[in-house]
Amino acid sequence: MPIKVAVLFERRAHEKRVAMVPAVADKLAKLGCSISMLTGAGLGSMLPDSAYTSVEIAATEQHLLADADIVLAVQAPTEAEINLLRPGTLLLSFIYPHKEPALTRLLRDKQITCFAMEQVPRISRAQAMDALSSQAALAGYYAALMGATKLARILPMMTTAVGSIRPARCLVMGLGVAGLQALATARRLGAITEGYDVRPETKEQAESLGAKFVDTGVDARGEGGYARELTPEEKDNIAAVVTKHIQQADIVITTAAIPGRPSPKLISKAQVDGMKLGAVIIDLAAEGGGNCEYSVPGETIQQGQITIAAPLNVPSMLAEHASELYAKNLLNLLQLCINDGAITLNWDDEVLAKTVLTHAGRIMPEQIKAALDN
Amino acid sequence: MPIKVAVLFERRAHEKRVAMVPAVADKLAKLGCSISMLTGAGLGSMLPDSAYTSVEIAATEQHLLADADIVLAVQAPTEAEINLLRPGTLLLSFIYPHKEPALTRLLRDKQITCFAMEQVPRISRAQAMDALSSQAALAGYYAALMGATKLARILPMMTTAVGSIRPARCLVMGLGVAGLQALATARRLGAITEGYDVRPETKEQAESLGAKFVDTGVDARGEGGYARELTPEEKDNIAAVVTKHIQQADIVITTAAIPGRPSPKLISKAQVDGMKLGAVIIDLAAEGGGNCEYSVPGETIQQGQITIAAPLNVPSMLAEHASELYAKNLLNLLQLCINDGAITLNWDDEVLAKTVLTHAGRIMPEQIKAALDN
CATH class of the missing domain: 3.40.50.720 (NAD(P)-binding Rossmann-like Domain)
Incomplete structure (x- = not known):
């Protein structure tokens, strides 16, 4: 069974980026993933469906998300999207929990394993996953x-x-x-x-x-x-x-x-x-x-x-390159999570331990947990 | 008696340039000119009245134009402005006669000596007067x-x-x-x-x-x-x-x-x-x-x-520098027209002969005369 990776259609205003580009999809496919997205998800970044040769176009959001093992996004998903996910699904996205606390609580309650891209630690080994830096450049x-x-x-x-x-x-x-x-x-x-x-x-x-x-x-x-x-x-x-x-x-x-x-x-x-x-x-x-x-x-x-x-959201104004760099950041983080065609999470890995926001029904970073848990 | 130079307030939409900058006004003053403009004429080019130490602020358009010997403008003046001028006044401005033929006929009938800046010949000696080039750069x-x-x-x-x-x-x-x-x-x-x-x-x-x-x-x-x-x-x-x-x-x-x-x-x-x-x-x-x-x-x-x-009108988007270069182009052309504190026009000078659009009741360039005279 391949690992099912779903790429969200970015619906927030003025967001033209997308979490997947064709070159990264090709590499994920080689790691044993099957990748799906909705039609037109890449168009804001000048990427038509036809450019994604390794990606399947899902008919509906329900089809896209209901059996996804991994969900990739730029902006935090909506509550409706989160509600379509199975417990234990991996989500990689910018979240910024202080902006929408209810969303982080929902991720916790739905038992999503969420890696918040803004939390990638600033250590040498994680440079290639550091989406804040790639977008800031x-x-x-x-x-x-x-x-x-x-x-x-x-x-x-x-x-x-x-x-x-x-x-x-x-x-x-x-x-x-x-x-x-x-x-x-x-x-x-x-x-x-x-x-x-x-x-x-x-x-x-x-x-x-x-x-x-x-x-x-x-x-x-x-x-x-x-x-x-x-x-x-x-x-x-x-x-x-x-x-x-x-x-x-x-x-x-x-x-x-x-x-x-x-x-x-x-x-x-x-x-x-x-x-x-x-x-x-x-x-x-x-x-x-x-x-x-x-x-x-x-x-x-x-x-x-x-x-x-x-x-x-200045990076969105350069959506083609912003999406390319962001998708590569995601790929590098995913490579820590996928071994021999299966998802395995090593919590001794500093990058995963510091980037995770919610896992198994808990908000993981102490400071955010203290602020948001109720 | 100093030569009276009037600088027009540019009133056309999206025109932020102005035909005079402080450094050029200082030089004109040294040539024996007194320079006038209306309040705020330089503001689109980030030049407040106070920056123009050699320029007098005229109370009304009537005061500005009625006894002007030389009128400087970026865009062609309006009919109302031309009607305020005395016969024989020198006008330096972009005109583009084909755009508003009636304006050129009015300049002819009012006996204005008009130098159309877009007609400056492209010869080495006239490079410093070539406003088309300075604005195009x-x-x-x-x-x-x-x-x-x-x-x-x-x-x-x-x-x-x-x-x-x-x-x-x-x-x-x-x-x-x-x-x-x-x-x-x-x-x-x-x-x-x-x-x-x-x-x-x-x-x-x-x-x-x-x-x-x-x-x-x-x-x-x-x-x-x-x-x-x-x-x-x-x-x-x-x-x-x-x-x-x-x-x-x-x-x-x-x-x-x-x-x-x-x-x-x-x-x-x-x-x-x-x-x-x-x-x-x-x-x-x-x-x-x-x-x-x-x-x-x-x-x-x-x-x-x-x-x-x-x-x-892309040069207007860089109005500060566009005005600076344009005003210097005008100054260089004016230096051909002013000698010992008086206006003298030498029609044997190729630059003046080719740049003049109307003079002494005639449209001067044969081709334009043929198209517009009636």
Whole structure:
């Protein structure tokens, strides 16, 4: 009996990604899986049914899910979808339990073994499963492009018959995966780039991409590769140095997101009000409310002559590549779960133990269990 | 008495440019001009009144225009504005007489000396006055950015923990100033670039920007730096070769505009229908109806899974730099007209003779006179 893998049709608004691409389906088939999806599930990522030669098209959601052993998704499934699953089914998806606690409780009660992709630990061995990073890299690239198209200036130096145009200045705040890609892309386009982060070890990375590092003297290294929350005094110290750099920038890209928590406000209204006319802020932390006090998640607003864009789900705007990378992340995680054509879960494996959200009727991470169990 | 220079408030929809920037105003002042504009005229280009230290803010349009010696504009003035001018006033502006013949007749009847900026001859000495070129360079840059943001893929090769993403392919059709900038910008972003033009001498220019040249064997060199119109047979020959390149591209940028004539259709509906899913066409020839049979000027449409954008007035989207370059083009032309603090027009100067549209009650270019005089 092959392992039955079902790929969900992503139904959430503005979600164009899909959890499976043809090349990954071919590899799963070789591992002993039969893969099913609904018609058109890949179209948002420019993948017609015909491209998936190793995938069977299921007639209905009931057919797709009722006997699935493994379910793959980008966004958390709906309650209706979860209710169609058998106990013990493996689910791999982004979940973000704090957003919809009822969903996690349902996964628990339906005895789904759910691996929440946002929980993949940030250790070397799990890099190839780290969907947050793969999606963030794309988001960072896109943020620089968005900044460039919303600016009424060009980024590169241009030599013309009437003289030279000076290159634009781009400041990136938050130098994780997204921030570094934003720096790299703005630099490709010819901008003068500056990087800023509370973690001093990012200095070298920024400089290796041709950017100048804004040094504020505050060290805010936290756990798990994220910055810790800062004290009010530290924030003031940083603001004093950073304000100058914000206010001489043409484009500011902010990427300081802390999963499950409100995004820190890195740019105050007062700082925006002192920016250059025509400057643009691209706030990649909109899912958590944004890094700029003026940001309106999901919208692009004009504040005086400053443009502030706080786009949601940026990886979906690059759905073809986002789906490709995400599907490969899933494949690498699945390879830990499938041995000799059968599902076997080794809970001594750090990656599985840290990524699992619900299993056998329990919410597994202590902190989330404490918050959600009732 | 200083020469009175009036800068028009651009009132046409979507026009953010302005014909004057502070640095150029300073230089005009030194030539013996007093410069006036209406409040807020520079705001679309992020230039508040306060930035123009050498410019006087006029209270009304009547004050601005009634005693002006020279009027500067980006888009052709309205009939109401022309009616406020004195006979003999110098006007420098884009006009495009075929679009609004009545306007050119009014300029003639009001005895305005109008230099139409789109008529600046393409000779070395006039390069610094060539506003079509300065604006086209910006449009080409922006077209590549538009293509990149509308594509659901990234342009550069990216090496990730789950393998490499291959670079996207960008084909630019029409290798004038705009096309070459589009090639350069797509290349900066990491795309594999290809250039195509009916003028074989563009091959070397494309290659110098890292692009491959699509050679079709048809030579279509025409007068004045533009391509001549092609015969149907030549078009078929080209289509056969070009179709392959169009259909393997992720982004196609077309720039084949012939001023005053409908844009040649370089991409047929059948060619679009065979393109890759998710491909993007940016049609910079929308002012003349577009280079693609599906193009709808001013709109971005979806044809199946292909995105076709045919934006109008692209330089206005980069208004800050577009205004800066345009104002410098005007200054360089004005320097031919102003000597020792007085306006003197030397009609033996090829640039002035070829750029003048109306003077002393006559339409000057023979071809336009034949079409419009009545």
